[in-house]
Amino acid sequence: MKWNWEIFFDAFPFVLQGLGITVGLTVTCYLFALLLGFFWTFLRRVPSRPFHWFVTWAMEFIRSTPPLVQLFFIYYAWPMIPGVGVTLSPFASAVLGLGIHFSTYIGEIYRSGIESVDKGQWEAATALNFSTYQKWRKIILPQAVPPVIPMLGNYFIIMFKEVPLASTVGAAGILYMANTYGARNWAYLEPLTIVGIIFLLLSYPSAIFIKKLERKMNTRFDKNTILENSQKGAVL
């Protein structure tokens, strides 16, 4: 088998057709996971021991099962369960499957952010008589969220790289398109290489961006950074 540029240029536009699905799926899954993550974090804070135990166990279960198995279950097995079974499109199955899987990690990230806020901040907020909602909104979240933004960004990239799993249930992303091209023309080398290149081109710059973000967040309220910013005339 030899590298053939003709096939490469023929396959490129074909594979690229799947990019919309790949990116769209990544973004949708991610937003879903971000939202669901809040839900986990909130559930774990409910002050009931059996409930807390149940939620922790459920998260653990979801995390220790491969996302591919979950995806297959949602796509193939769930419709067969009498009464509650629903047939979902490949796209919806992928959003649900990957979204739920990653939401457990995202929920942990939120939790680490919240726990990183000093206990004294809660006490000061209580002493100033903030309501529970105001405490979260004005005091805790503004301190809990920025430090975990880079971590959340990392999960975006990780998710982007997991999204090709959805091709196994027929979501027509770039991997699916490459496979289809390969099957039709009996040429896999070039289209799969294209898939690799596209992933590299998208995730590498994102990773660099997140590194930068991380540095910025870490020094946010640092004495010197504030000084620098004020000299530049920037408003924090």
Next chain:
Amino acid sequence: MLKPIVEYKDVHKSFGEVEVLKGINLDIYPGEKIAVIGPSGSGKTTIIRMLMTLEEPTSGDIYVDGKNLWKMEKNGEMVRANEKHLREIRSDIGMVFQHFNLFPHMTILENCMTAPIHVKKEDKEEVRERSIHMLERVGLGDKLNNYPSQLSGGQKQRVAMARALVMRPKIMLFDEVTSALDPELVGEVLEVIRDLAKHEDMAMVLVTHEMDFALDIADKVLFLDKGIIAEQGTAREVIEQSDNARLQEFLRRFRK
């Protein structure tokens, strides 16, 4: 006859197996300046933390302005207070912490302004003026737009006091406010407290290790030992007339 603004009635507090407070009875009158002294672990801080609603008493009652702080009436029965009830009473109380607990994501002016605006729904411009005035009073008028990370410990603690004062509490609690400071910064913070004690008519409760200072400004001194108020009275009574051996030993060790 003046009525107390705060009353502790046989208040007990345990942390797990350990009973830290073993029956506290205490009246605080409007405008009164009280110093709470005693060995570490004697439960001094816990006394004021219960009033600030940061700890719940194990038994006993605390009344603020005649209202039971930790219990409320529901269907003719006294039940555990909910957050709404606590919030209502808490508005009379302010607190300054050992570790300042300033909000790091806000400038010091914002630190002062946030609660009056969002909690008390006061006019923003009026709050701004009052906050600036208060920060000037504690000597930080030139730092309004700085962030807490840019300040020294003493400056942070002065901001924390201004922040509590802007809320206009009737009772102000000071929890070992100089203990986390470098020795050379203690003086500036004590000066502010002395100024407040002299010119403000709110009640003040100071938990402190600065013995001479406490004895100097307090109307009433409480000596807490092993979970009870072992001795109380004016500074003079406590120092000169008490024959409590543990208190005398404690004073010998802590007074300069």
